[in-house]
Amino acid sequence: MDQLAPTAQSLASPIPSSPLPNRAGIGLKAQHYHDILNTRPNIGWLEVHSENYMCAGGPTLKWLTAMRERYPVSLHGVGMSLGSAGPLDQAHLKRLVNLDHRVEPGWVSEHLSWSIADGVYLNDLVALPYTPESLEVFSAHVREMQDALNRQVLIENPSSYLRYKHSVIPEPEFLLSVVQQSGCGVLLDVNNVYVSAMNHGFDPIAYLDQIPAHLIGEIHLAGHSQTNIEGRTIRIDDHGSPICDEVWALYEHLITRIGPKPTLIEWDSNIPSLDVLLGEAAQADAIMTRCGQGPQTEVSHACVD
Amino acid sequence: MLALTDLQSALGAASLGGDAITLAPAIIGDGFEPEQRLSIHRNNTTFLLCEVLATTYPVVKKLVGDDFFDSVARVYVRTQPPRSPCLFEYGGGFDAFLTTLPAVVKLPYLPDVAALEWAWNESFYAVDAEPLSAAALAKVDPEAYGDLIFTPHPSLRLVASAYPIKEIWDVNQCGADPDARVDLHEGAQHLAVLRANTSVTFIELSLGGFEMTARLSAGERLEDAFLSGQRLMTDFDPTATLSVLISAGAFHTFFI
Numbered sequence: 001m002d003q004l005a006p007t008a009q010s011l012a013s014p015i016p017s018s019p020l021p022n023r024a025g026i027g028l029k030a031q032h033y034h035d036i037l038n039t040r041p042n043i044g045w046l047e048v049h050s051e052n053y054m055c056a057g058g059p060t061l062k063w064l065t066a067m068r069e070r071y072p073v074s075l076h077g078v079g080m081s082l083g084s085a086g087p088l089d090q091a092h093l094k095r096l097v098n099l100d101h102r103v104e105p106g107w108v109s110e111h112l113s114w115s116i117a118d119g120v121y122l123n124d125l126v127a128l129p130y131t132p133e134s135l136e137v138f139s140a141h142v143r144e145m146q147d148a149l150n151r152q153v154l155i156e157n158p159s160s161y162l163r164y165k166h167s168v169i170p171e172p173e174f175l176l177s178v179v180q181q182s183g184c185g186v187l188l189d190v191n192n193v194y195v196s197a198m199n200h201g202f203d204p205i206a207y208l209d210q211i212p213a214h215l216i217g218e219i220h221l222a223g224h225s226q227t228n229i230e231g232r233t234i235r236i237d238d239h240g241s242p243i244c245d246e247v248w249a250l251y252e253h254l255i256t257r258i259g260p261k262p263t264l265i266e267w268d269s270n271i272p273s274l275d276v277l278l279g280e281a282a283q284a285d286a287i288m289t290r291c292g293q294g295p296q297t298e299v300s301h302a303c304v305d
Numbered sequence: 306m307l308a309l310t311d312l313q314s315a316l317g318a319a320s321l322g323g324d325a326i327t328l329a330p331a332i333i334g335d336g337f338e339p340e341q342r343l344s345i346h347r348n349n350t351t352f353l354l355c356e357v358l359a360t361t362y363p364v365v366k367k368l369v370g371d372d373f374f375d376s377v378a379r380v381y382v383r384t385q386p387p388r389s390p391c392l393f394e395y396g397g398g399f400d401a402f403l404t405t406l407p408a409v410v411k412l413p414y415l416p417d418v419a420a421l422e423w424a425w426n427e428s429f430y431a432v433d434a435e436p437l438s439a440a441a442l443a444k445v446d447p448e449a450y451g452d453l454i455f456t457p458h459p460s461l462r463l464v465a466s467a468y469p470i471k472e473i474w475d476v477n478q479c480g481a482d483p484d485a486r487v488d489l490h491e492g493a494q495h496l497a498v499l500r501a502n503t504s505v506t507f508i509e510l511s512l513g514g515f516e517m518t519a520r521l522s523a524g525e526r527l528e529d530a531f532l533s534g535q536r537l538m539t540d541f542d543p544t545a546t547l548s549v550l551i552s553a554g555a556f557h558t559f560f561i
Contacts, residue, residue, distance in 0.1 A: 051391050051392065052393070055430035056431060056432035056459070057430070057431055057432040057459070058429050058430045058431060058460075059503055060430070061433075062503075078390065079391070081390070084313060085308070085310035085313055086310065089389075089390075095391070114313060115390065116313075117313040118313075118317055120321070120386045120387070120388065121386070121390045122317060122320050122346075122350045123349070123350055123354050123357070123387065123390075123392065124346055124353070126316060126320075126346060128309075129307075129309070129331075131306075131309075133309050134309055137309060161342055161345040161346065162333070162339070162342040162345075163332070163335070164307075164332060164333065165330075165331055166306040200335070201335075227345075229337060229341050230341070234337075234345065236345065
């Protein structure tokens with residue numbers, strides 16, 4: 001695994017100004033602003049979609065500032081489109097840099113996918129063909145993003161609904177090559193691994209086991225839905241239901257191997273009351289306490305802690 | 306093999322309702338038609354962007370009903386998709402788009418309601434700034450009032466309509482009296498939309514006051530702006546309008 005160790009560049013990256021604790025956090029939704037400030041729930045951290053807070057001013061930013069005074073925050077981007085063939089949107093990159101300065105987040109993360117074609121933002125995270133061309137494009141964009149932010153970023157494995165005939169590199173290998181070529185870390189989304197594994201018929205445990213512990217800066221957990229197309233099921237990553245038992249089991253497996261890590265409970269549709277998110281966060285914390293304390297098969301060190 | 310840029314152009318077009326002829330041969334079917342797999346992405350893009358419009362235009366949606374709104378939003382999304390990932394900026398031309406739809410002719414106030422909702426949205430996300438206080442203005446020599454030039458508060462927007470759009474907006478808010486009715490013949494309305502503090506407010510202006518505010522926002526001298534207002538409305542009272550605007554925080558600063 002020597003070739004997958006963090007590069008000199010990543011080791012030289014600044015330490016996150018507010019590192020996330022190795023506990024569960026929740027995705028911050030506008031519906032829960034009041035409840036969180038009024039009840040100050042005992043959660044490790046909050047995550048927001050960066051794009052929702054790139055406005056010039058107004059109450060949304062004030063809420064975020066109030067949250068940041070009380071909790072560590074991570075910025076999770078959905079719009080940089082690092083996998084697009086064209087150049088990165090420089091104006092968007094600048095807005096992210098400004099938000100990073102304002103929030104001083106524990107992590108800044110983005111997706112192993114693309115969302116922009118011919119200048120149009122599709123509001124969708126589309127899988128890449130895993131080819132040498134894509135690897136070059138994607139890694140260069142991650143380097144550009146890290147250089148602009150002057151910090152290491154995390155890249156999240158996607159959920160996917162299609163694969164391309166000319167894809168020649170297995171996804172985990174592609175992700176680790178991006179790490180090697182850019183010095184980024186990994187945001188491992190367990191639900192995404194499960195969704196893609198079910199949609200494409202691979203072993204989710206084998207996928208998880210390929211990602212070395214020391215590269216994982218954060219974990220995501222979420223629910224997904226199932227759609228039936230002519231008698232066959234396809235799983236859609238809509239973050240609109242509780243985390244399913246299979247994903248919890250995979251999470252336990254992962255934590256047993258790598259130890260506790262910042263773990264996000266992610267809801268983006270059918271958003272329930274704050275209690276539901278806190279319940280799932282408590283469940284993730286309990287798994288980290290129960291399964292994450294034994295001797296790990298790999299030592300967690302370096303770029304994250 | 307499709308180059309990445311060609312693949313993304315083709316998939317982007319397919320996600321916006323175009324055909325998938327060039328793309329289908331590059332997709333592994335694995336039990337589905339490639340088109341069925343692509344339809345998941347088309348649904349993601351269409352459904353989620355329509356939801357963004359529904360969030361920005363809740364009153365328009367309530368006025369026309371879910372089905373009509375969805376069908377209109379789908380056409381808008383496909384013909385005017387976002388160019389930025391910051392979706393609070395998406396949907397700016399929706400009022401003009403509505404005016405092009407034959408079905409909207411029967412609802413002539415609808416584009417103006419959309420314009421009001423867009424103004425609310427822009428005002429809500431505008432940069433924060435300290436409103437100009439009456440005390441600061443009191444220090445100005447009255448002789449120099451005519452030469453005052455105001456910088457509008459960044460959240461100030463102006464919307465005029467031949468219909469009572471503020472009342473239409475009010476009765477379609479959550480918690481409004483479900484039996485409330487709006488008389489469409491109530492007449493024209495001239496509104497300043499403003500977020501000087503936390504929440505966005507609507508301020509009703511006279512025809513002359515609206516004209517004066519528009520001129521002031523464009524950087525005209527107070528005297529010139531007043532005269533423009535007076536040309537539209539002989540009994541125009543600029544002092545009353547100015548007092549309302551200043552106490553609402555419609556200006557950020559001034560110079561002479």
